[in-house]
Amino acid sequence: MSLHMSALANAHLPDEQTSAFARDVVVGLSDQPKRLSPKYFYDAAGSELFEQITRLPEYYPTRTELGILRDRGADIAAIIPEKAALIEFGAGATTKVRLLLQSCTFSAYVPVDISGEFLNAQAEALRQDFPALTVHPVTADFTTSFKLPDAIKDLPKVGFFPGSTIGNFEPHEAYRFLRSAREILGVGALMIVGVDLEKDERVLHAAYNDAAGVTARFNLNLLVRANRELGGNFDVSAFVHRAIYNREQHRIEMHLIAKKPQTVRLLGTSLHFRAGESIHTENSYKYSIERFAALARSSSWTVRSVWTDAAKMFSVQALVAEA
Template sequence: MTEPDRSLRDEVLAGLAARPRRLHCKLFYDLEGSRLFEEICAQPEYYLTRSEIDILTRHGDDIAGALGENVTLVELGSGSSTKTRLLLDALDAPAAYVPVDISAEFLDESAASLRAAYPRLRIVPVAADFTAAMPAVDELDVPAERVVTFFSGSSIGNFEPSAASELMAAAAEIGGADGRLLIAADLRKEGHVLEAAYDDAAGITAAFNLNILARLNRDLAADFDVDGFHHRAVWNADASRIEMHIVSRRPQRVRLGDAALDFGEGEVIVSEHCYKYTVDGFAEMGRSVGLDREALWLDADGRYSLHLFRQAP
């Protein structure tokens, strides 16, 4: 077993030993998980992608004007970069694009597609876990005079509030004192709308969630019976978050390396929290770590937001 695999195994075992049991949401994004997430984005219940596309389409010129010309765009958790193309098309002579993603295979596919679409744009993909360390732009041979960090998809909601605010501060610092953070945040809305978005009728989100177990079988030689678990998504209004669970269908024992893990019927593994915000609450979260909001854009329905922050002077 390689050192990265040992580190992953230890992290997974620590999470599964906790109560409630937990798995980090970064485990979603192997090659198969990344592809499943692209399918999720196309589901009718998953409004988040359509809402963000609406903002980038209707407000693209305003956003580009706020960011300025000759921008180096650094995208965290870039995925397929599909929505980013709308932003790149709107920007005035972007200097470079740096997609950062944890799935190296998926990143290579996306970068190849982008290079074909934007042959004159410098594209420097970075395969990395940005939650562990942010990319250093000055080490990437890209213009660093005006850097904007883009964090789309309301992925900031996957982090607990204290960790989310710290991540925002670190992301804003990528571009130095004059850098900007362009970040999407999903807003609070009816519980049934939220639960449907994270438990689509086609079962794509369920497959995405359970793929974590399949990945542990592939990468760490675990023996999860994937069919012995099911997906669940519930809205916790008090905490303002969707909670994604992997639920054991029956009493069962799972082996992972030398460890034996006993699950009871109905026992839960928490795989993800997706926090939802208010416009003012998200701005306050930025202020708590020294970020001032310069601009705000909403989708046509007012249920999704895009914020531009800079470090306070």
Template sequence: MKQQSPVSRQRPAAADAAPPALRQAVLDGLFASPKHLPSAYLYDARGSALFERICELPEYYPTRTELAILRAHADEMAGCIGDGAVLVEPGCGAGLKTCLLLSRMHAPRAYVPIEISATALQASVQAVAGRCPKLAIRPLQADFTRAFALPEGLAGARRVVFFFPGSTIGNFDPQQAQALLARWRLLGGPEAGLLIGVDLRKDPAVLQAAYDDAQGVTAAFNLNLLLRVNREFGADFDPASFAHVARYDEARGRVEMHLQSRKAQTVRVDGQALRFADGETIHTENSYKYTPDGFAAMARQAGWQEAARWSDDAARFGVQFLRAG
């Protein structure tokens, strides 16, 4: 889910209106069979605020576990990254993990936060600049899930290292994840590095609680999607007519989030009738979980070689450093 905080979620992103491509993906998904919505659409201003609350819940272990791993091993990670590197962060977040890493790096050349939302990008730049005032920051407004070019003047850097915490990689199915990592491998060049957080497979009961907390914050986060569709598409969803559903698919190794219709109903969306059967769902998010070896094997297919790995004592969450293979 979650991002610079992760459910493995995407990082808190858009506080402003959805860009055209995302708006079209929303309409295409709602009128598809089965119905689905892009997980990036979860992060409007209210969604991002709810996500931050999720990250503080007792059931939601990924954020605090990854942060503890970074605090314990940041010097080792900085050693893997090396001197004078450019740190590139696709889907930048609130800056705590980023600044923790940057503070241990040896003479970082620049930091490149990447975000599709101009509002979120500006907030991220301000957060990092406040904690790292001497650092050169080269923000890039772009969709990191698509091809992009690094800012001018950085292409000749000795090493480009991508930083992708929060297990955001889990929001992509394995084929998409492999393709994303392969693009970054080519963009980073022969000396490229990747420091990435990965949520690990574990007791399904732990995962279930993390995505369906007792206070109902994750349910509110998921149901907020309907309020956003109402606002941006003139729809008339009644959130009380839908239930938050989270379930772990052990065969696929992923947590799924859905919004389930409590009855047969018809909703107007963008001037069109959208019909639901009783119990029909809108699939809103996947969060894939990996074994350390399984993720390393997938990364090899994308052109990366594992150089180091770290985890907590309970093996709930992992961080890996990969080098261009």
């Protein structure tokens, strides 16, 4: 066992979730290049900051996707089978799924997320607002295989994966997720996916480097969280947010850059940073219509319909699971 894993094993950690966070932080920051998983952005403070990001004038994805779901609701409804069950992968705030439920007739809704308490609260609110809809929350990691409720076994299946979350996966992870979703939903199922599109680099730069600095606070909150939950001593002011567009990889990269040489103590481990050294925190891949269609085909889906805004900034795509 390596030094940093030994320190981790001896740490007194209160629960499995904190243990996973601790393990991933120590391992990720001991790697070269250093990295942290974007899944740890979303503590209470990070979730609130992300909600602020979605309302920023520079951040186009959320409002553009909502506009497509609202404006093309009738077109989406036209391809939904009768009495279908809607399965949302990674169910969060219900704003987008409510638009879909208002436009389309579903007999059941299955929100899937790892946070059971949040999921059940959202499910109860939807039951109140859509009394004809049966809601079956499933607490699971949506990126892995999980079992659908027996109650929807014989219903047509429609997956829902909004928010361009597909772009946060590495291409091989996106392939694996789409293959897993196909196995879960079955041959012939539909999948409604939000896909962010390639565009002018200046628009992308502004979206991830907003003038108000909210995205910077969101990124730096990873270090704030490590200090609070893991007893770290990061000097957060000694790091700066940087988001760049990697043209070759078709992706926005988010980094935290050390402004000076420093040593951070965390769980009995010393983590050394050079001036200018990066912690890579997130990728957000941008697709052309053609490149996403190729990804879908490789994972046994066919693109049936593509809906975009007038400026072709964002797309909502309907996929069909092939045999």
